[in-house]
Amino acid sequence: MDIKDKVIVITGGAQGLGLAMAKEFAAKGAKLALVDLNEEPMAAAVATCVAIGGDAKAYKANVANEEEVMAVFDRIVTDFGGVDGVINNAGILRDGLLIKVKDGEISKRMSLAEWQAVIDVNLTGVFLCGREAATRMIEGKRAGVIINISSISKAGNMGQSNYSAAKAGVASMAVVWAKELSRYGIRSAAIAPGFIETEMVASMKPEALEKMAAGIPLKRLGQPEEIGRTAVYIFENDYLTGRVLEVDGGIRI
Numbered sequence: 001m002d003i004k005d006k007v008i009v010i011t012g013g014a015q016g017l018g019l020a021m022a023k024e025f026a027a028k029g030a031k032l033a034l035v036d037l038n039e040e041p042m043a044a045a046v047a048t049c050v051a052i053g054g055d056a057k058a059y060k061a062n063v064a065n066e067e068e069v070m071a072v073f074d075r076i077v078t079d080f081g082g083v084d085g086v087i088n089n090a091g092i093l094r095d096g097l098l099i100k101v102k103d104g105e106i107s108k109r110m111s112l113a114e115w116q117a118v119i120d121v122n123l124t125g126v127f128l129c130g131r132e133a134a135t136r137m138i139e140g141k142r143a144g145v146i147i148n149i150s151s152i153s154k155a156g157n158m159g160q161s162n163y164s165a166a167k168a169g170v171a172s173m174a175v176v177w178a179k180e181l182s183r184y185g186i187r188s189a190a191i192a193p194g195f196i197e198t199e200m201v202a203s204m205k206p207e208a209l210e211k212m213a214a215g216i217p218l219k220r221l222g223q224p225e226e227i228g229r230t231a232v233y234i235f236e237n238d239y240l241t242g243r244v245l246e247v248d249g250g251i252r253i
Contacts, residue, residue, distance in 0.1 A: 004029035012090035020224030026054030063125030073132040082140040086133035088126040122166035143185030150192040178242030187241035194248025217250030
């Protein structure tokens with residue numbers, strides 16, 4: 001796919017990995033619909049993308065709310081004329097052990113609310129946005145691309161029952177959608193990042209960052225723009241579908 005002038009929706013697009021990916025697509029001349037729940041950074045994200053060379057608009061929506069997702073995709077189609085791609089990046093963390101034991105007594109269990117919050121945003125939100133994007137592509141007779149942002153945690157990470165389950169789910173959905181949607185000219189893939197140097201990670205203590213990097217074969221954290229370039233590669237490679245690209249510095253070797 002030639003990215004120039006293509007309409008690409010990025011959820012969680014106002015900051016972090018979402019903004020890093022948006023910048024890579026803006027440099028290619030894409031038209032970006034940045035969907036986020038946090039209004040504060042939206043204007044700056046749009047201005048950044050426009051300055052780089054793309055067109056961009058911001059949309060506030062909760063990806064876990066079906067009515068809001070349907071409405072925001074309707075607005076995007078009205079504003080841009082259609083949808084050519086979506087990157088399902090929005091996500092949250094509610095980490096914790098399934099059962100925490102102290103002095104032989106159970107001191108805490110992961111609550112249903114902690115489980116459900118992550119599943120709602122990280123899994124159901126991806127389902128809803130993927131479904132609505134595919135619907136708009138098919139209705140508009142436009143070939144398209146869906147990317148789900150998974151994680152190396154999809155293999156199972158201690159203290160992340162909810163997050164790991166969701167990230168495994170979105171990786172599997174990308175493969176399912178590749179099989180179901182190819183007849184309509186829609187490709188689907190996932191990216192499973194390792195430890196990436198986002199604002200949240202960069203705020204960790206230096207000794208924790210050093211220990212984290214030491215366990216990675218490349219001996220460094222990934223950069224957000226490296227995930228952005230991976231997303232661009234998927235869009236531009238018309239023979240790539242149904243695959244999960246692990247971009248993790250070799251930590252999963």
